[in-house]
Amino acid sequence: MERRYQWCGITLANSVKASSSGAALELVNIRKEFPGFTAIEDLDLKINAGEFFALLGPSGCGKTTTLRIVAGLETPTSGRVFLGGEDITDTKPHQRAVNTVFQSYALFPHMTVLDNVAFGLRQRKVDEPLKKAQDALALVELSHLADRRPQQLSGGQQQRVALARAIVNRPSLLLLDEPLGALDLKLRRQMQIELKAIQIEVGLTFLHVTHDQEEAMDMADTVAVMNKGRIEQMGAPEALYDRPKTAFVSKFLGQSNLFVGDVVETNDSAVSINLHGNKITVPVARAEKTAGKIAVGVRPEKVQFHESAPAAAAGQNILGPGEIIDIRFTGVSNQYLIEIPQVGSVTVFAQNVGKSPVVELGAQVWVSFKVEHAFGLADLPVGTEED
Amino acid sequence: MAIAGFSGGTAKGSSKRNSKGASKSALKGDRKGAIVAGILLIPGLLYLALFFLTPLVQLVVTALESPDASGAIGAYVYDFNVQNFADVAVKYSLQIFRSFGYAFLATIFALLISYPLAYFVGVKVRRWPLLQRMTLVLVIAPFFISFLLRTVAWKQLLSVGSPLLGVLQNIGLVPHDGYFIGTPAAVVFGLTYNFIPFMTLPLFTTLERLDGRLIEAGADLYANPFKVFTKITLPLSMPGVVSGTLLTFIPIAGDYVNASRDFLGSSDTSMIGNMVDQDFLSNQNYPYASALSVLLMATILILVSIYVRRAGTEELL
Structure with missing residues (x-):
């Protein structure tokens, strides 16, 4: 653990300086209906700026749908989404200062690792996209693979490229859609530590969706347990564990x-x-x-x-x-x-x-x-x- | 290639075994596999030799023949008359230029029409497999009818006095005293129409496999819909674009039906195919017809190899 943080100290020096820190996210009365079923029922959620928030639940509980609504990839049937106090419900995904680490990583197969990471920067016409992308790759310790194609990388490496591609943009809010699910146990534990360290370092707001309760308790400041489209209980991991209410x-x-x-x-x-x-x-x-x-x-x-x-x-x-x-x-x-x-x-x-x-x-x-x-x-x- | 793949697979499988005897028997199996692959290839190779290589050699030989000393029509003797190629290149320069010009235009139009069509069938209606199959059938359905019949039908529909031409005249696309059949536009129209499925199907095949999650990732990374298309969708569908354009451009350059006077063209629209047809069947100038054919083939080969290299599709897979 100590070595890990020391490593963070090193990367802090050569990493991109945070241009913006995390923003608070607020979901008000979100409801999402799909033909035949209701994925989310009247969900209220508030995530403070800079917080590591985990949405925990079994598959089909509506947690990924919630995440996709925040990303703008789904439109809620009713309810509003506020990011940093601003109503973003009706904005398109590319207009939101939100980035996602997808469960499938969704790396672009026709681009190199470096071009993948620089993609968001180039779209926003940020100066020196390649240099910043290099720095982000250094943060996840993959500088030596910058010229490879994603399909030449192992699962763990792809996961880190996906993470670098998202955090290089310094989004107000980073969404993690079970990004560790495909990794083996040892790699998963290692990535959990790294993710948490990166979150502390860059100071972004993280919304992490997972069905792994150990992962949620280990990493998050606040855990919300979701079941059947509702949040059953929300609080610090210790409090949830000590006093479950349902x-x-x-x-x-x-x-x-x-x-x-x-x-x-x-x-x-x-x-x-x-x-x-x-x-x-x-x-x-x-x-x-x-x-x-x-x-x-x-x-x-x-x-x-x-x-x-x-x-x-x-x-x-x-x-x-x-x-x-x-x-x-x-x-x-x-x-x-x-x-x-x-x-x-x-x-x-x-x-x-x-x-x-x-x-x-x-x-x-x-x-x-x-x-x-x-x-x-x-x-x-x-x-x-x-x- | 097939043999290499075949024996390669066997070698890989056997290399895991370490004992000497096993590797020896694997080597034996390797040779056996190569023999089996060779036997399986024989019919195909025979077919190619008989129906592709022989006519090709025959064509080149004919292209080099000289007129018989007697001067009789259609009589030629074996020779090495390279002058034939220079002659046809000069004599038919207009038709050669026209062929590739029409082929280029028709390919572009077919691509512009087919891409949205293939995107709709392959991506937009993906969630409803039945609807997807139905729209695909709708795209292909007209092509169950004979190519010639459809082209004749268009001639009927667009000839002077037809209601459709009247509409075109009324909206000002065609002058009131003008005609459409026999113009270059009619030929390019016919070529585009007739070759659309050859463009749509390969495009559909690649777009059908397009990973929607990559589109979402692009949007998530600040790319607007136009950028998502140019940076993600289009590059990922390049294999379909390349095979589609090849499957249309090559046959269009050699087409002689649409441009012929009997269908949508006139003597002002003749392409290489019409000239080959005329030299071979009417003028009985077999060396010219052959030389022109070889020239067409060579030009297409050169254009295609430049195109495929520049499109850089090998990077995609």
């Missing part, structure tokens, strides 16, 4: 253990739920609902298991006993699946640091987690609504 977010961003029960008691500080005779408590501040049927969740790494029944204590939720039905070794941690009668299965991640008890398949265990780690969802997981 069942979808809790399952899509990381993993969650969800328990569905009825609220039996609500006081100033906590909500208590009856889970087939077991009592689970959630802080009021972390619950979206305080009455009726509610889903309570906890992250698997926040759950411990015990070989004997732990003593009831304030601030602890205890469930059990249950049986270990699956153990998976993943290197840094073990994943245990514990089946508790009446409650269901609970996943526990235990770091392999020698603190967890050594257990075998079929062992009887109790699980516990802190009240402050539990969260109450606004909705119920699919399939439990009719219980």
Whole structure:
């Protein structure tokens, strides 16, 4: 990591000086209908200038359509798009100070790498397009391939050319349409670090569309989770992970253990739920609902298991006993699946640091987690609504 | 080329095996593959030798013949009379110039008409495959009818007294006492019309494969629609433009139907083909007809090789 930033320091010296920094993007009430279905439903979004914003969701959730509307490649059915406070809804793509790194890279096959990168500069009649294109190629460490054709490059190299071709224009907003999707895992992690470093260096606003939750959490300042054409939840990655508000977010961003029960008691500080005779408590501040049927969740790494029944204590939720039905070794941690009668299965991640008890398949265990780690969802997981 | 490709593929496949025996047997397979390829090529080569090379040699030999000493019409003897070429080049300079002039104009017009047509069929209606197939059929449909029949039909439609000519006269394109059939314009019109599918189809084939994402990338990189066309769409469709123009220019330069008096032309519009026709069938001046044919062929060959080199299409693939 340190070396990477040092590398950035070097490139900062010979890279193009930023002519403009990023601008804020605001989407107001965007709706996009295609024949037969609605891709985006009344979407509101605000991205601050200079922010790295990730739009995260499964395929078909409308995230790419949102990006294409910002780029001007699709026209919204209704709603407005503001860039730097200016309404750009009715402008053409070539009139927008927005550049895109396409999922397919879309490099021009009939031009050299250098001409590809210089294309946008030439269209805007910027001085010394070739020199600036060279500098941008140096930024992505591809100067030595400037005279090649894109099809002679590897996937990772093409991806970097696409990135250089976009950022050389110093757009107010850079759109990234899953540009890392086609790369293998190692290269993807490396490119994530580079992308983030470049974003910090050039100070542009990045809107990154991805279905990779790790990528989104790793790179973005703000993550918006999209599902079925709507934004389910938006916030800093830590906040989203710590307190998901819907069942979808809790399952899509990381993993969650969800328990569905009825609220039996609500006081100033906590909500208590009856889970087939077991009592689970959630802080009021972390619950979206305080009455009726509610889903309570906890992250698997926040759950411990015990070989004997732990003593009831304030601030602890205890469930059990249950049986270990699956153990998976993943290197840094073990994943245990514990089946508790009446409650269901609970996943526990235990770091392999020698603190967890050594257990075998079929062992009887109790699980516990802190009240402050539990969260109450606004909705119920699919399939439990009719219980 | 075919043999090289064939054996090359086998060699590549076998080089992965390291054992000596395997490479030996692969070598054997290599030779076997070459023999098979050679056998497969025999019918084609025989055909070319019999129906292309032999007539070509015959043509060149005839082009060099001299008139028989008896002076009888249509009687010639073997010779090496290069003067024939100089004679026809001078005698028919007007027709040669006309042929290439008409071919050039008709090719340009065909390109200007076909490109938007092919773009519409290949790109615009791409999302609806059924509509695409239907429009493609519409483009080709007239050409299921005989070439001669269609040309005669145009003669009827555009001759003096026809309603269509009346319209053209009324809008001032043709003078009221004027005529259209027999003019250079009529011949270029006929040539353009008759060769449009040869232009449209290759253009359609390349435009159909045009990657729409590159167009979007161009727009995203500040290129207005005109720039997107000149910098991206047109360069990427150059293979279609080159093959389309070749497929129209070459046959048009040698065409003799449209320009003939029986169809859309007059004696003032005759092209090389009409002169070959006349020398061969009417004047029985076989050496002149042959020399003119060889001259036409050579000129086209030179023009085409310059064109293909300058168009630089090899860079595209």
